[in-house]
Amino acid sequence: MLRRFSLLLGIALRHISKRKRQTLVAIAGVGIGVGFFLAVSALMIGSQNDFVKTLIDAAPHIIISDEIRSPTPQPAVRAFPNAAVEVRHYKTRNEVRGIKDWQGIMRTIGARSDAVASPSLSGAVTLRVGGREEALAIVGVEPGIEAQVSDVEQYLKEGRLRNLETTQGGVIIGEEMASRLGVRMGDIMAATSARGVTRTLKIVGLFERGRGQFGGSSGYVLLREAQSLTSQPFVINRIGIRLDDPYAAEDIAKRLEARYGYKAESWQERSADFLSLLVTRNVIMYTVISAILLVASFGIYTVVSTSVADKRRDIAIMRSMGFSSGDLQAVFVMEGFTLACIGVLAGWGLGFALMQILGSVEFNIQGSTETMPLDRSFFQYAISAGASLFSAIIAAWLPARKAAQVDPVDILRGAV
Amino acid sequence: MTGTPLLRAEGLTRVLSVEPPVTLIRDVSFEINRGEFVAVIGPSGCGKSSLLYLLGLLDRPTEGRLLFDGEDTTGTDGNTRANLRLARFGFVFQFHFLLPEFTALENVTLPMRRLGRLGEREADARGRKLLAAMGLEGQEHKTPDKMSGGQRQRVAIARALANDPALLLGDEPTGNLDSLNSKRVIEIFHDLAAKEGRTIVCVTHDPDVAASAHRRIHMLDGRVERID
Numbered sequence: 202m203l204r205r206f207s208l209l210l211g212i213a214l215r216h217i218s219k220r221k222r223q224t225l226v227a228i229a230g231v232g233i234g235v236g237f238f239l240a241v242s243a244l245m246i247g248s249q250n251d252f253v254k255t256l257i258d259a260a261p262h263i264i265i266s267d268e269i270r271s272p273t274p275q276p277a278v279r280a281f282p283n284a285a286v287e288v289r290h291y292k293t294r295n296e297v298r299g300i301k302d303w304q305g306i307m308r309t310i311g312a313r314s315d316a317v318a319s320p321s322l323s324g325a326v327t328l329r330v331g332g333r334e335e336a337l338a339i340v341g342v343e344p345g346i347e348a349q350v351s352d353v354e355q356y357l358k359e360g361r362l363r364n365l366e367t368t369q370g371g372v373i374i375g376e377e378m379a380s381r382l383g384v385r386m387g388d389i390m391a392a393t394s395a396r397g398v399t400r401t402l403k404i405v406g407l408f409e410r411g412r413g414q415f416g417g418s419s420g421y422v423l424l425r426e427a428q429s430l431t432s433q434p435f436v437i438n439r440i441g442i443r444l445d446d447p448y449a450a451e452d453i454a455k456r457l458e459a460r461y462g463y464k465a466e467s468w469q470e471r472s473a474d475f476l477s478l479l480v481t482r483n484v485i486m487y488t489v490i491s492a493i494l495l496v497a498s499f500g501i502y503t504v505v506s507t508s509v510a511d512k513r514r515d516i517a518i519m520r521s522m523g524f525s526s527g528d529l530q531a532v533f534v535m536e537g538f539t540l541a542c543i544g545v546l547a548g549w550g551l552g553f554a555l556m557q558i559l560g561s562v563e564f565n566i567q568g569s570t571e572t573m574p575l576d577r578s579f580f581q582y583a584i585s586a587g588a589s590l591f592s593a594i595i596a597a598w599l600p601a602r603k604a605a606q607v608d609p610v611d612i613l614r615g616a617v
Numbered sequence: 618m619t620g621t622p623l624l625r626a627e628g629l630t631r632v633l634s635v636e637p638p639v640t641l642i643r644d645v646s647f648e649i650n651r652g653e654f655v656a657v658i659g660p661s662g663c664g665k666s667s668l669l670y671l672l673g674l675l676d677r678p679t680e681g682r683l684l685f686d687g688e689d690t691t692g693t694d695g696n697t698r699a700n701l702r703l704a705r706f707g708f709v710f711q712f713h714f715l716l717p718e719f720t721a722l723e724n725v726t727l728p729m730r731r732l733g734r735l736g737e738r739e740a741d742a743r744g745r746k747l748l749a750a751m752g753l754e755g756q757e758h759k760t761p762d763k764m765s766g767g768q769r770q771r772v773a774i775a776r777a778l779a780n781d782p783a784l785l786l787g788d789e790p791t792g793n794l795d796s797l798n799s800k801r802v803i804e805i806f807h808d809l810a811a812k813e814g815r816t817i818v819c820v821t822h823d824p825d826v827a828a829s830a831h832r833r834i835h836m837l838d839g840r841v842e843r844i845d
Contacts, residue, residue, distance in 0.1 A: 522708070
C-alpha cells in the first residue's frame with residue numbers, strides 16, 4: 202500500500218516537475234493567499250485582542266452595585282409560593298441605599314484565590330473655588346485595593362492613588378475639571394454634598410485628558426471621606442471585582458447575583474454591543490480571506506485539469522499496463538495536493554515576513570510610540586493550511602475524476 | 618492446465634452504441650493455445666484492433682464470452698481486469714507510448730513497481746536484464762525523446778514483458794519501423810514464443826509478421842473469414 206502510494210506520488214511529482222511555469226503560478230497563488238490570510242488575520246485578531254483587553258481592563262471585570270434587577274417578592278408571596286397571591290396598596294419601606302452585608306460578599310470573594318474585590322461608594326458633591334462651581338461625582342475607594350482591581354493608577358498624569366491615604370481630604374480629579382475650575386495640583390477646594398456636609402479637599406492627583414470614564418466630571422477620594430461627605434457611614438454601593446481569568450466573569454457574576462440579589466454586571470454584559478460588533482467583524486474577515494484561499498485553489502484546478510487533458514495518452518497507456526482508474530485519479534489528486542503543500546509552506550514564509558514588516562511599523566498616538574498589535578498564534582497557521590489543503594483537494598479531485606473516466610480504447614483507437 | 622487454451626473467444630460481438638449502432642466485431646469465436654504466435658490480419662477497418670482491445674480486456678464485448686486461462690472474464694469489474702492486465706498481459710502498440718517524463722529503465726520497471734511483487738532493487742535488475750535482452754544496454758537512463766524509433770519500440774516490448782506476462786498483445790508493433798527494426802521485432806517475438814513459451818497475438822498489416830506467425834486469423838467486416 203505504502204509502495205503503491207509512493208509510486209503514484211512519484212509519478213505525480215514527475216508530472217509537475219515537467220511543467221514548471223504552471224506549477225510556479227499555482228504555488229504562487231496558494232502562497233500569496235495563505236500569506237495574506239496570515240497577515241490579515243494576525244492584524245485583525247491582534248487588534249481585536251488588544252481592543253478586548255482594553256475593554257476588559259478599563260473597569261473591574263464584575264461590578265456589583267446596590268441595584269436589583271427585579272423587586273424582592275412580598276412576604277405573602279414568599280410564604281405561599283404556588284398560590285395566587287395579590288398584594289395591593291402596600292407601603293414601600295424607605296430603605297437605606299447601599300449594599301447590605303457587603304463585608305460578607307467581600308469575604309466570599311476574598312476566599313477565592315483568583316479574585317480581588319474592592320468596595321467603593323459613589324456620591325455627588327459640588328466643588329466651589331472662588332466664584333466657580335462644578336458638580337463632581339465622587340468615588341470613595343481604598344487606594345491599596347482599588348489599584349489591584351482597575352487601571353486607575355495608569356491614567357494618572359500627576360500624583361498617585363496612594364496620595365489619598367497620606368493626605369487628609371485628598372481628591373483626584375480630571376485635568377478638564379481642574380482647568381474649568383482653574384486649579385492645579387495641591388490647590389484646595391470646598392466640597393458640599395447633597396446632605397449639606399461641607400469639607401475642604403486638596404488635589405493630590407490629576408487624570409489624563411481624554412480618558413472618558415475618569416475625565417470630565419468624576420473624582421476619587423478615600424472611602425471614609427466619601428462616607429462622611431455623604432453621611433453614609435459604613436455604607437458602600439459598589440464592589441468591583443477583578444479576576445485572573447476575565448472570561449469567567451459572566452459565570453461568576455451570575456452566581457453572585459443569584460446568591461446576594463444585587464445586580465452583578467460582568468464586562469461581557471457591559472460591553473455586549475461591542476462584542477457583537479466583533480463577531481460581525483470576524484464573520485466579514487473570514488469570509489474575505491476564505492475567498493482569497495478559494496481563488497487560490499482555482500489555480501490548482503487549472504493545473505490539474507490541463508495536466509489531465511495533456512496526459513490522456515499516458516493515462517490510456519498506464520491503464521493498459523494495469524493501473525486502475527483509481528490509481529490514475531490518485532495521481533492527479535496528489536499533483537494538486539503537492540502543489541498546495543508547497544504553496545502553504547511558501548505562504549507561511551510570506552505570512553511570517555509580512556507580519557515582521559507589519560510588526561516593525563511604529564506610529565505615534567498622543568505622544569506614545571506604539572506598534573501594531575499582531576496575533577502570531579500557531580492556530581492561524583493551522584487554519585490557513587487546513588483551509589487551503591482542503592480546497593486544493595476538492596480543486597484537484599474534480600478534474601482528476603476525468604482522468605479516471607478516460608476510456609483507454611478511445612485514446613488508443615484515435616492514436617492508431 | 619496445459620490442456621486448456623490460454624484464450625477462448627465464444628461468439629464475441631462488440632456493438633458501439635452510437636446512432637446508428639456500429640458493429641465492430643460480429644460473432645467471433647476461436648481458441649489460442651499457450652506458446653502460439655498468432656497474427657490477426659485483414660484490411661483497415663475490419664475490426665482487428667477492436668478485437669485486440671477485447672482480448673486485452675481494455676474493452677467489453679456486447680455479447681459472447683472471453684475465457685482467459687479457463688476463467689470467464691465477462692462481467693468482471695474494472696479492478697479485477699486491471700490486475701489481470703498488470704500481472705498476465707503485456708501490450709505493444711504501433712506507437713511506443715512510453716511515458717515521456719521517465720527514463721527507459723523507469724518505463725520498464727513501472728509495471729513491476731505497480732504490481733509490487735519485486736523489491737526496488739530486484740525490479741531494477743530485472744529491468745536492466747530485459748533492456749539488455751532487447752539490445753539496449755547502456756540506454757537505461759535515456760528518456761524516450763533521446764532514443765530512435767526502433768529503440769523506443771524495443772523499450773516498449775521490454776516494458777510489456779516486465780511482469781512476465783503469459784499473453785503478449787501487439788497492435789501493429791512494426792507499423793512504424795523500418796524493415797531492419799521490423800525484422801528485429803519479429804525475431805524477438807519468435808524467440809518469446811519459442812524459447813519462453815509466451816503466447817503472442819499480433820494485429821498486423823506487415824506481411825513479414827503475418828508470414829512468420831504460427832497461425833493467421835483473417836478478418837473481414839468484423840467477422841473471422843478464415844484461420845490458417
